[in-house]
Amino acid sequence: MKLTILGCYAATPRSFTNPTSQVLDIKNRLFLIDCGEGTQVQLRKNKLKFSKINHIFISHLHGDHFFGLIGLISTFALLGRITDLHVFGPKGIKEIIEMQLRLSNSWTNYKLLFHELESNESETIFEDEKVIVKTIPLKHRVYTNGFLFQEKTGDRLLDFKAVQNFEIDKCYYQNIKKGKDINLEDGRVIENAKLTFDPIAPMSYAFCSDTKYYESIIPIIKEVDVLYHESTFLDSEEALAGKTMHSTAKEAAKIALKANVKQLLLGHYSTRYATIDLFKEEAQTIFAAVLLTDDGKVFEF
Amino acid sequence: MKLTILGCYAATPRSFTNPTSQVLDIKNRLFLIDCGEGTQVQLRKNKLKFSKINHIFISHLHGDHFFGLIGLISTFALLGRITDLHVFGPKGIKEIIEMQLRLSNSWTNYKLLFHELESNESETIFEDEKVIVKTIPLKHRVYTNGFLFQEKTGDRLLDFKAVQNFEIDKCYYQNIKKGKDINLEDGRVIENAKLTFDPIAPMSYAFCSDTKYYESIIPIIKEVDVLYHESTFLDSEEALAGKTMHSTAKEAAKIALKANVKQLLLGHYSTRYATIDLFKEEAQTIFAAVLLTDDGKVFEF
Incomplete structure (x- = not known):
């Protein structure tokens, strides 16, 4: 699982920082999460290939999370894209994009499929044979969802030495990987556990931005491998965080602790702070495994 | 008159080039012309002050000319702007912007005044004591206007030596600058021409992008000091220019020649060319006074 941070600062784009956008490479699917200007x-x-992005997830309709979407959609069209593009986001996103395409007489030559969200309960919005994506309803000034990306448990891993010892034909391998026992021609039954190892543990990533401190998300993100939780403010701006329905670094850490996640990533920093190091320091007074995101940073998990 | 090129490349923004946007500083008014993403x-x-921009002119609703507008309007609001902002652009622009503000629940704390254009005749859309702005109807795939920015002729310039020789009181200076003759107390009448010099010649700037080769604009831009005319393509792509309703460098030069402008600026280059120098070379086979715009370039006229 590889996460590239394209932007992780709040509010306005600046010469040297970008608003929220990330690319999650999970089981060779490239998911774009939020799409601020630029x-x-x-x-x-x-150097991320435009053509590999087929799914875009928009958390909410504040500009720093979606003003870059119409430009990206247009560029895909100009580059001659023909593959379907799926956009998941709050109700209204279809109208915004389609109005602009209509007024500029620039319909896309590929299929643009909107999946508008309006539920306040977590729901599965994407699923294929390897990955499942669910919403994480958040609490912000407008309707907002985080997204939970989960790898599905893969096949059991063949113990090549064991299958060779039992002289098992290759045509059985697929069934063995699916967990089945094997009946040999001489009548013996070989238990699957003797032929396989446990599959690689599936990874999970939860993206939670923007939101106030909101314990209702804890059951949804329980024990994820990596949690990105917004931390717009430091503790000194706790009142402002409350008022604007954002979180402080400490609040993000509290959620990480209570959800027992393995790793916490912080981001969506207000641009008022001269350095982001303090976010980590404050969060680590509550939860140890904290990493700071920054524009252009790549995390491999 | 100072022109800053923020972006002058066609189609999609790239790491090192930007879509169309310019700032014209004319008589201390800062006019933003087009507003591509970024x-x-x-x-x-x-280093152009956001707070000094009170008027934005949008030529047409193709993304590379206006996708940055909603972000700029939002940033103005976030920065606490209170001054009115005037946006001139094709009919539909108000709906696009207001829908996004509504869906993101982010109304501006300043007054946002839209002046929607739909005429196919040149019209005056802005005028104050020093500057006048008119539309230049262009011919493109969607409804498009260029903009003509004209300084008004200023006051006549006082000949200080002359007014001192005639011992004229300061209280008359304002009338003299307005071109009036002066009746001295001893009965003599001093003609204005003896007391003043001609005012500084007013400058004019015509912005024409995007458009196919379109001679109808010539009477409107006749003898301007500076003409920015799009040149998306070189002569080798003349057929493509025709099809997409853009101009070649030579066509831009032909317009400059026929309109007898003083200076031609080229821009809106297709990103297919490795160097932009050829645009100048080709244009100069027809019209000598050619300059190439480029992102970040500043021209003083």
Whole structure:
């Protein structure tokens, strides 16, 4: 699982920082999460292939999370894209994009499929044979969802030495990997456990931005491998965090602790702070495994 | 008159080039012309004060000319702007912006005044005591206007030596600058021409992008000091220019020649060319006074 941070600062884009956007590479699927202004240039700078992005997830309709979407959609069209593009986001996103395409007489030559969200309960919004994506309803000034990306448990791993010892034909391998026992021609039954190892543990990533401190998300994100939780403010701005429905670094850490996640990533920093190091320091007074995101940073888990 | 090129490349923003946007500083008014994605960052990089921009002119609703507008409007709000902002652009622009503000529940704390354009005749859309702005109807795939910015002829310049020789009181200076003759107390009448010099010649700037080769604009831009005319393509792509309703460098030069402008600026280059020098070379086979715009370039006229 590889996570590239295209932008992780709150509010306005600046010369040296970008608003929220991330690319999650999970089981060879490239998911774009949020799409602030300038995201298409950040994709280019980070050498991520436009053509590999088929699914875009938009948390909410504040500009720093979606103003780059129309530009990216248009660029896909200009580059001759033909593959379907799926956009998941709050109700209204279809109208915003389609109005702009209509007024600029620039319909896409590929299929643009909107999946508008309006539920306040967590729901599965994407599923294929290897990955499942669920919403994480958040609490912000407008309707907002985080997203939980989960790898599905893969096949059991063949113990090549064991299958060779039992002289098992290759045509059985697929069944063995699916967990089945094997009946040999001489009548013996070989238990699957003797032929396989446990599959690689599936990874999970939870993206939670923007939100106030909101314990209702804990059951949904329980024990994820990696939690990105917004931390717009430091403790000194706790009142402002409450008022604007954002979180402090400490609040993000509290959620990480209570959800027993393995790793916490912080981001969505207010641009008022001269350095982001304090976010880590404050969060680590509550939860140890904290990493700071920053524009252009790549995390491999 | 100072022109800062924030972006002058066609189609998609890239790591090192930006879509169309310019700032014209004319008589201390800062006019933003077009606003492709990333314009707000380009303004910052070029150290242009956000607060000095009160008028934005949008030529047409193709993304590379206006996708940065909603972000800039939002950033103005986040920065606490209170001054009115005037946006001139094709009919539909109000709906696009207001829908996004509504869906993101982010109304501006300043007054946002839209002046929607739909005429196919040149019209005056802005006028104050020093500057006048008119539309230049262009011919493109969607409804498009260029903009003509004209300084008004200023006051006549006082000949200080002359007024001192005639011992004229300061209280008459204002009338003299307005071109009036003066009746001295001893009965003599001093003609204005003896007391003043001609005012500084007013400058004019015509912005024409995007458009196919379109001679109808010539009477409107006749003898301007500076003409920015799009040149998306070189002569080798003349057929493509025709099909997409853009111009070649030679066509831009032909317009400059026929309109007898003083200076031609080229821009809106297709990103297919490795160097932009050829645009100048080709244009200069027809019209000598050619300059190439480029992102971050500043021209003083």
